[in-house]
Amino acid sequence: MLELALKGSKRYYAWIGFLLVLIGIGFTAWVDQIMNGLEITGMSRDVSWGFYISQFTYLVGLAASGVMIVLPNYFHSYKTNKHMVIFGEFMAIAACIMCLGFIIVDIGQPTRMMNMIFHPTPNSILFWDMIVLNGYLFLNLLVGWTCLQADRANLPHPKWLKPFIYTSVIWAFSIHTVTAFLYQGLPGRHYWLTAILAARFLASAFCSGPAILLLVMMATEKFTTFKMPKNALKTLVKIIAYAMCVNMFFFALEIFTAFYSNIPGHMHSIVYLFAGEHGHHELVGLMWTFIGMAAIAITLLVTPKLRNNLKLLPYTLVILVIATWIDKGLGLLIGGFNPTPFDTITPYWPTGKELMVSMMIYALGALVVTVLFKIATEVKEEMGHSQELPCGCSTEDNCDCTLECGCPKDNCTCEEEAAEEAPAEA
Amino acid sequence: MKNNRRAFIKLAAVAAAGLAVAPKAMASSGGHSPVKANPKGLHAKQWAMVIDSTKLHSEEEIAKLADSCHKIHNVPELTGKKEVKWLWSDIYPHTFPEQENPHLAEEVHHRHYPLLCNHCEHPSCVRVCPTKATFKRPDGIVAMDYHRCIGCRYCMAACPYGSRSFNWGEPRKNLDLANLNPKFPTRMRGVVEKCNFCVERLAVGDMPACVEASEGAIVFGDLYDPESPVRKVLRERFTLRRKPAAGTEPCVYYVI
Ligand code: SF4
Numbered sequence: 001m002l003e004l005a006l007k008g009s010k011r012y013y014a015w016i017g018f019l020l021v022l023i024g025i026g027f028t029a030w031v032d033q034i035m036n037g038l039e040i041t042g043m044s045r046d047v048s049w050g051f052y053i054s055q056f057t058y059l060v061g062l063a064a065s066g067v068m069i070v071l072p073n074y075f076h077s078y079k080t081n082k083h084m085v086i087f088g089e090f091m092a093i094a095a096c097i098m099c100l101g102f103i104i105v106d107i108g109q110p111t112r113m114m115n116m117i118f119h120p121t122p123n124s125i126l127f128w129d130m131i132v133l134n135g136y137l138f139l140n141l142l143v144g145w146t147c148l149q150a151d152r153a154n155l156p157h158p159k160w161l162k163p164f165i166y167t168s169v170i171w172a173f174s175i176h177t178v179t180a181f182l183y184q185g186l187p188g189r190h191y192w193l194t195a196i197l198a199a200r201f202l203a204s205a206f207c208s209g210p211a212i213l214l215l216v217m218m219a220t221e222k223f224t225t226f227k228m229p230k231n232a233l234k235t236l237v238k239i240i241a242y243a244m245c246v247n248m249f250f251f252a253l254e255i256f257t258a259f260y261s262n263i264p265g266h267m268h269s270i271v272y273l274f275a276g277e278h279g280h281h282e283l284v285g286l287m288w289t290f291i292g293m294a295a296i297a298i299t300l301l302v303t304p305k306l307r308n309n310l311k312l313l314p315y316t317l318v319i320l321v322i323a324t325w326i327d328k329g330l331g332l333l334i335g336g337f338n339p340t341p342f343d344t345i346t347p348y349w350p351t352g353k354e355l356m357v358s359m360m361i362y363a364l365g366a367l368v369v370t371v372l373f374k375i376a377t378e379v380k381e382e383m384g385h386s387q388e389l390p391c392g393c394s395t396e397d398n399c400d401c402t403l404e405c406g407c408p409k410d411n412c413t414c415e416e417e418a419a420e421e422a423p424a425e426a
Numbered sequence: 427m428k429n430n431r432r433a434f435i436k437l438a439a440v441a442a443a444g445l446a447v448a449p450k451a452m453a454s455s456g457g458h459s460p461v462k463a464n465p466k467g468l469h470a471k472q473w474a475m476v477i478d479s480t481k482l483h484s485e486e487e488i489a490k491l492a493d494s495c496h497k498i499h500n501v502p503e504l505t506g507k508k509e510v511k512w513l514w515s516d517i518y519p520h521t522f523p524e525q526e527n528p529h530l531a532e533e534v535h536h537r538h539y540p541l542l543c544n545h546c547e548h549p550s551c552v553r554v555c556p557t558k559a560t561f562k563r564p565d566g567i568v569a570m571d572y573h574r575c576i577g578c579r580y581c582m583a584a585c586p587y588g589s590r591s592f593n594w595g596e597p598r599k600n601l602d603l604a605n606l607n608p609k610f611p612t613r614m615r616g617v618v619e620k621c622n623f624c625v626e627r628l629a630v631g632d633m634p635a636c637v638e639a640s641e642g643a644i645v646f647g648d649l650y651d652p653e654s655p656v657r658k659v660l661r662e663r664f665t666l667r668r669k670p671a672a673g674t675e676p677c678v679y680y681v682i
């Protein structure tokens with residue numbers, strides 16, 4: 001099926017070329033890092049993990065989130081999601097690759113990476129994280145590819161795949177839980193030392209991940225004939241809304257615990273992040289931006305009228321992604337290291353080179369997504385699955401509006417009809 | 427077809443026999459020849475240190491100890507937030523952040539305290555290391571294998587005492603190459619390092635360098651020997667440990 005990725009429009013090639021250029025530019029910074037060591041980064045003795053590890057943490061969420069489409073489909077037979085499943089799985093593949101990439105660029109002696117396998121150390125969570133990440137990558141490759149191949153041949157999905165699918169659903173929870181354990185079990189890092197961290201990780205993954213996926217799917221719709229079934233889209237947006245509410249609720253629990261108990265260690269990180277401490281206010285503006293954007297995103301998501309407004313939806317999702325990224329992709333890590341073990345503040349900010357290396361990995365992820373989504377949408381087009389009708393509906397929507405029906409493109413009444421005809425089967 | 431299979435089985439049998447013999451052949455080749463221990467070497471169940479902060483508390487005095495430690499261990503000289511250090515000094519609120527007291531005696535508050543790896547009995551750095559590059563020796567010393575370390579810096583995140591340093595760049599660039607201690611290795615970049623309680627000196631019967639340079643202000647000995655000098659001081663004087671709540675059981679005690 002890979003050959004499907006080779007034939008494409010000029011625009012497709014231009015995009016691939018653009019990504020390759022980004023990868024190339026980032027690669028020069030990475031070579032510099034390999035020659036000179038991690039001194040090109042902004043990390044320090046006190047803040048010993050930085051942008052790389054925080055991006056890894058954020059992207060694990062994206063990898064885990066695919067399960068929000070897969071799970072309803074396989075565990076609840078919610079077939080409306082059927083044609084979206086493959087995209088969730090392919091997104092997870094790209095996310096896993098990016099995660100592994102961020103780990104590789106972060107370690108000081110990448111050539112010795114295999115020491116983790118030659119000297120397996122089960123008491124280290126990093127060992128388990130390696131297992132679950134690679135396992136999840138493998139599971140998604142296997143399931144995604146096999147299903148798509150079966151689809152293309154017009155065959156039912158093979159029976160032997162079932163156990164792998166169910167495993168992958170449970171596995172998705174494990175990757176984010178284990179990643180949270182990476183942080184959560186460390187004495188002396190109060191911002192991370194909380195039993196709810198794994199739950200927080202999952203909640204934020206299940207809102208930010210599907211949000212990113214939806215944004216990518218919307219872009220995919222622009223460039224291909226694929227169209228998301230409306231009910232599947234709506235279900236996903238509802239999941240995002242719930243997950244974001246839970247995410248912020250969990251955050252509020254942390255605040256309560258810290259400040260009602262009045263234990264200094266628990267308060268310091270939060271005070272540093274939101275008010276600044278010892279004269280350091282680096283993150284205060286960003287953290288309040290996070291709170292503000294989270295509030296806006298929740299308002300837009302829980303109000304049915306605003307949630308169902310497909311014009312507004314992309315903006316809502318972008319706001320949500322930025323909010324969760326500040327929280328988890330930046331604040332969590334820096335707040336965990338600050339205050340330092342000496343109760344002092346060592347500010348951290350990624351350097352330009354660090355950002356370039358990160359750009360390389362993000363571009364690599366985008367490349368993988370592009371290629372995999374290209375293949376998936378081509379197959380769907382061949383099969384006539386979830387294709388866009390002239391009025392903007394998907395063929396899965398039970399929407400009988402064709403051009404002949406005279407539906408103007410941007411005022412399709414089919415949507416309401418479809419909703420009546422095919423109520424959510426949950 | 428049948429022939430092929432037979433040939434394969436034969437081959438497999440030969441290979442298995444080879445595998446069975448190989449370890450013995452390797453052993454006799456001297457790969458694991460026994461190492462004779464230095465008869466003068468010092469032993470303990472758990473090495474520990476008591477620092478008398480009434481005798482040793484000025485920045486300059488501690489800098490002298492740090493100097494001798496850093497010299498014999500070829501610790502690169504760096505300043506700023508990417509520095510590498512095994513032994514250094516800091517003020518009370520930074521040393522005992524959870525045992526602060528606003529009405530503490532001025533003098534105690536303004537002393538400087540020597541800081542180093544505590545060689546904890548339950549070291550979190552060992553627990554998290556994915557390659558066993560950080561490991562606990564039978565004598566309680568938390569040691570590092572610089573050749574095993576992959577530089578993931580998980581141990582730095584895990585140590586509640588900020589005792590570890592990472593070689594962000596090439597450490598030899600910041601060493602006085604003419605005055606290296608040839609008896610101790612230098613490090614390469616990309617690995618973590620920290621105080622090792624001078625295992626290399628204990629092995630030949632010497633006390634740790636800082637203990638020797640402290641002129642009696644630091645006592646060193648076996649925590650599990652009631653007769654050891656360490657236990658004697660612990661019996662007689664009031665001592666503090668850094669962050670007892672972290673549960674790592676630090677083996678460096680401070681007489682206040
Ligand atoms: S002080 Fe830190 S580095 Fe030293 S043994 Fe304890 S946890 Fe490990």
Ligand code: SF4
Nearest residue numbers: 555575576578579581
């Ligand atoms: S940086 Fe080295 S010593 Fe520290 S946890 Fe990683 S492999 Fe172990």
